[in-house]
Amino acid sequence: MNDFSALIAQWxxxxxxxxxxxxxxxxxxxxxxxxxxxxxxxxxxxxxxxxVVVALLILAVCASxxxxxxxxxxxxxxxxxxxxxxxxxxxxxxxxVRMN
Numbered sequence: 001m002n003d004f005s006a007l008i009a010q011w012x013x014x015x016x017x018x019x020x021x022x023x024x025x026x027x028x029x030x031x032x033x034x035x036x037x038x039x040x041x042x043x044x045x046x047x048x049x050x051x052v053v054v055a056l057l058i059l060a061v062c063a064s065x066x067x068x069x070x071x072x073x074x075x076x077x078x079x080x081x082x083x084x085x086x087x088x089x090x091x092x093x094x095x096x097v098r099m100n
Contacts, residue, residue: 002076004076005075005076005079007076008076008080009072009079012079012083012084012085015084015085020084021067021068022068024064024067024068024084024087024088024091025064025068027064028064028065028068028087028091030095031057031060031061031091031094032061034098045097045098046094056090057090059081059086059087059090060086060087060094061087061091062082063081063083063084063086063087064084064087064088064091066082067082067084067087
């Protein structure tokens, strides 16, 4: 592991707790369940599907599952791409949009 990978791993260390993992996976499962149950209604509540929305939703769900099961990528670019901070922000955004 090089120095930048160690720096990114250290940056993720504060959220590397079981409670945050379960919470992030729960929010991801919530959005996946809503999407699978009624895709048209879910699309209407989040403002419709387009390429950006779908890509962000897929990225957030995948990143939260990767983080939730405890997998830690070795390379720094995968650590940044599948960051729990990024996934959490995206899922919280979709949750807030869905509530309004």
